[in-house]
Ligand code: CLF
């Protein structure tokens with residue numbers, strides 16, 4: 001049994017019991033050797049998959065967790081219409097299958113989109129993927145979606161093409177998807193049982209007719225499964241998005257996971273329902289809650305044995321630009337792009353920049369491997385929150401973090417397991433004391449928080465909450481730092497326990513002596 005050590009005493013005590021058995025087994029700390037390394041989920045690297053698959057995912061920030069620290073994606077909002085209705089969607093806003101609810105994107109024509117892609121690609125050379133994810137459904141607007149792909153393929157052939165769909169129209173477009181060399185398709189699949197589906201989809205519009213209830217859900221699931229099988233047969237990588245809706249499909253998503261895996265899906269991304277009355281959705285208005293972070297993680301964990309799970313999704317908007325987790329869309333509004341005149345696409349300087357990124361990735365992996373050497377085999381794990389603005393490094397100040405990336409660390413190494421959004425603590429150069437408790441709450445199951453810099457006040461508050469504020473790894477690689485920290489932590493815990501045991505033995509001997517006397 002593996003245990004998680006958080007910052008609570010009972011967790012610690014329980015895990016230590018397990019750890020002591022390991023210490024006994026291995027005759028003390030530091031003597032056992034063995035790596036116990038594993039990689040899992042979308043953190044997989046080139047040694048975990050076929051070379052042609054690695055080639056497709058290595059620079060895609062959504063399909064490779066490791067790549068998302070280095071490479072960016074952009075969306076163009078060219079697809080306004082939709083052919084189904086989801087109870088978590090309000091058509092005033094972007095498609096909630098691939099975006100945070102309540103967001104409105106600036107709609108573009110394919111020609112405007114093509115110009116925007118060139119402008120962004122020139123300004124952000126690590127932007128490697130163009131996705132079409134709404135604001136409606138990419139394949140309910142096939143002419144606009146494929147026209148955009150055609151224009152990009154001509155002007156910027158090095159950019160990967162990606163699309164997201166609810167799947168209803170998918171079987172009709174697999175040939176075109178293949179013809180445009182679209183290597184990545186996301187299908188949102190929330191159910192495989194129409195009995196469940198009827199509570200999520202009030203209607204679908206199929207072959208010029210509107211269907212409702214169980215019949216609507218049955219048509220949708222049949223088309224989704226058919227489309228997935230066709231994509232797999234065509235060699236297109238598929239990611240399945242599922243929205244976790246407590247009480248409606250939460251338990252059922254385990255069956256969805258098995259069904260999509262058996263049909264060749266590459267990655268499963270279970271996202272939380274985000275539901276609020278002000279979004280004006282059916283679920284928002286009837287008080288349907290979303291899952292807690294713990295419920296989401298438990299479901300993701302339970303599915304992990306079945307297939308790769310994505311945990312770094314940021315539910316981005318239909319005109320998102322930048323690294324996942326950052327939003328640079330405001331820098332590239334239609335007004336600003338129109339004012340640019342002709343945009344020249346400089347493929348060479350993009351290539352040069354990406355070569356530097358690749359060199360940094362190699363350095364990062366080597367640093368991680370070196371840190372993993374001689375780490376004792378143990379089932380102890382801790383969680384660490386990290387403030388980062390990219391490149392896989394600890395390079396963000398505590399007060400400037402909009403989110404913390406969460407890593408689980410143990411003898412297997414450091415594994416990304418999620419992220420926690422927080423309100424900005426530093427406002428106009430001053431710490432916002434009202435915000436601090438909510439930031440601490442967001443990461444209170446973590447043992448430490450790694451930051452580039454932190455002030456005295458949040459440092460004290462974190463310590464009081466049992467979270468170790470660590471700024472000694474500023475600008476270092478995250479995974480290497482996390483492993484080094486874990487080693488130190490583990491050595492300290494072992495030493496303390498050995499001392500504790502020795503004291504316990506002495507007390508027992510003392511007790512025996514006193515009793516005998
Ligand atoms: Fe966009 Fe989606 Fe392609 Fe990525 S997003 S179409 S696969 S390029 Fe990525 Fe954004 Fe999550 Fe989507 S983080 S919402 S999974």
Ligand code: SF4
Nearest residue numbers: 082086089095096097
């Ligand atoms: Fe809304 Fe997307 Fe569902 Fe269409 S598929 S109803 S746009 S969430």
